[in-house]
Amino acid sequence: MKLKYFAWVRERIGVAEENLDPPDSVRTVGELIGWLAGRGETYAYAFEKPGVIRAAIDQTHVKPDTLIAGAHEVALFPPMTGG
Amino acid sequence: MSIPVSIRIQHADFDLAQEIATLTAGRTDIGAVVSFSGICRGDGGLAAMTLEHYPGMAEAEIERHAHEACARWPLTGVTVIHRVGRLTPGDNIMMVLAASAHRQAAFQAAEFLMDYLKAHAPFWKREENADGSTWVAAQQHDDAAAARWDKT
Numbered sequence: 001m002k003l004k005y006f007a008w009v010r011e012r013i014g015v016a017e018e019n020l021d022p023p024d025s026v027r028t029v030g031e032l033i034g035w036l037a038g039r040g041e042t043y044a045y046a047f048e049k050p051g052v053i054r055a056a057i058d059q060t061h062v063k064p065d066t067l068i069a070g071a072h073e074v075a076l077f078p079p080m081t082g083g
Numbered sequence: 084m085s086i087p088v089s090i091r092i093q094h095a096d097f098d099l100a101q102e103i104a105t106l107t108a109g110r111t112d113i114g115a116v117v118s119f120s121g122i123c124r125g126d127g128g129l130a131a132m133t134l135e136h137y138p139g140m141a142e143a144e145i146e147r148h149a150h151e152a153c154a155r156w157p158l159t160g161v162t163v164i165h166r167v168g169r170l171t172p173g174d175n176i177m178m179v180l181a182a183s184a185h186r187q188a189a190f191q192a193a194e195f196l197m198d199y200l201k202a203h204a205p206f207w208k209r210e211e212n213a214d215g216s217t218w219v220a221a222q223q224h225d226d227a228a229a230a231r232w233d234k235t
Contacts, residue, residue, distance in 0.1 A: 082206025
C-alpha cells in the first residue's frame with residue numbers, strides 16, 4: 001500500500017510517501033502505526049505519541065480501529081491546523 | 084437547480100469583492116452573502132507561515148462539508164478558497180462565502196464551514212520567527228467548535 005506522511009510526521013520520517021506491505025498481522029490503522037514505529041529511529045520519533053496521530057484511508061478520515069484491508073493509500077498526519 | 088459550489092486551493096491571493104461579484108452575477112435569488120476571511124497575524128514576532136495540504140483530500144473534504152452545509156441550510160451558493168505556500172503577516176489565508184435568500188442561513192452556514200474546516204480539512208501551518216520555525220499545535224477549542232454542530 002501507499003503511505004503518505006504530512007507536516008511533522010513527514011519531516012521526522014524524512015520521506016513524503018513510500019510503498020510498504022505490512023504483514024498480515026497488522027490489521028488496523030492503530031496496529032499499522034505501531035508497526036511503523038518499530039521500523040527505525042525516525043519512525044519511532046514520528047510515532048512516539050501514537051494517540052495524536054490522525055489517519056485517512058483513500059482520502060477519508062478514519063479512526064485507529066479501522067481495518068486497513070483493501071486500502072490503496074493510507075495517510076498519517078498530525079491534527080490539522082488550517083483555516 | 085443545483086447549488087453553485089466553488090472550491091479552490093491555490094498559491095495565489097484572492098479578491099473577496101471579486102468573489103462575491105462572481106457568485107452573485109446575474110442572480111436574483113440571493114438576498115444575503117456572508118463572507119469570512121482568515122488573515123495571517125503578526126503576533127509574537129511571526130515572520131511568515133507556510134501552509135501544507137493533502138492534495139486531493141483537502142478539496143474533497145471541503146467539498147463534503149460544503150454539500151453538508153447545503154443539506155442543512157437553504158443556501159444558494161458556497162465559495163471556499165484556501166491558500167497554500169508561504170504567507171507573511173497581513174496576507175489572506177482563506178475565505179468562505181455563504182449565500183442564501185435570507186441572512187440567518189448564510190451566517191450559520193459560514194460559521195459551520197469555518198468550524199469544520201479548521202478541525203477536519205487536511206492543512207497544516209508552520210510558523211517562522213527569529214528563532215526558527217515550528218509547526219502550529221492544534222487547538223482543543225477548534226475541535227470543540229466543530230463538535231457543537233454534530234447532530235446528536
